Amino acid sequence: MTAPVAIVMGSQSDWPTMKYAATVLDDLGVAHDARIVSAHRTPERMYDFAQNAADEGFKVIIAGAGGAAHLPGMISALTHLPVLGVPVQSKALSGLDSLLSIVQMPAGVPTGTLAIGEAGATNAGLFAASILATNDAALTERLKAWRAARRDAVAEKPSDV
Numbered sequence: 664m665t666a667p668v669a670i671v672m673g674s675q676s677d678w679p680t681m682k683y684a685a686t687v688l689d690d691l692g693v694a695h696d697a698r699i700v701s702a703h704r705t706p707e708r709m710y711d712f713a714q715n716a717a718d719e720g721f722k723v724i725i726a727g728a729g730g731a732a733h734l735p736g737m738i739s740a741l742t743h744l745p746v747l748g749v750p751v752q753s754k755a756l757s758g759l760d761s762l763l764s765i766v767q768m769p770a771g772v773p774t775g776t777l778a779i780g781e782a783g784a785t786n787a788g789l790f791a792a793s794i795l796a797t798n799d800a801a802l803t804e805r806l807k808a809w810r811a812a813r814r815d816a817v818a819e820k821p822s823d824v
């Protein structure tokens with residue numbers, strides 16, 4: 664059976680960021696399939712992936728890229744599946760370039776855009792789980808427990824240690 668979540672990224676160098684999405688999905692018991700799919704370097708692979716993603720059985724796509732980050736938007740143009748874009752922090756412009764490349768999509772080609780870097784990748788994983796949980800009561804309970812654990816871990820007072 665195909666994993667419900669695809670995690671795609673433009674380069675091996677994106678993996679240290681995108682693995683945060685994989686980690687949170689692991690924590691929530693959501694299967695995922697990570698692949699390198701570059702809009703610029705492997706456009707045919709990107710086209711094949713996006714066109715076949717729904718038929719392969721994916722329900723949500725998380726797409727991360729940095730710099731001229733066209734991958735999430737191009738995938739959105741080729742599939743009706745929800746696409747969550749993660750701007751990877753770039754060396755030259757600290758990820759502002761990635762963010763602006765992903766967020767300003769024209770009306771009609773929706774691409775969810777998360778925060779730059781690790782926080783965005785983590786939240787993309789949580790967002791994907793939330794989407795799947797709308798049709799999965801057991802996952803809903805795991806998601807609620809995950810959030811409750813994060814809430815309970817917040818101390819009431821700051822400490823020096």
Ligand code: RP5
Pocket residue numbers: 672673674675676677701703727728729730731751
């Ligand atoms: C983008 O270019 C990738 O998503 C990556 O964030 C960035 C740099 O890629 P590498 O030169 O490290 O392969 O396409």
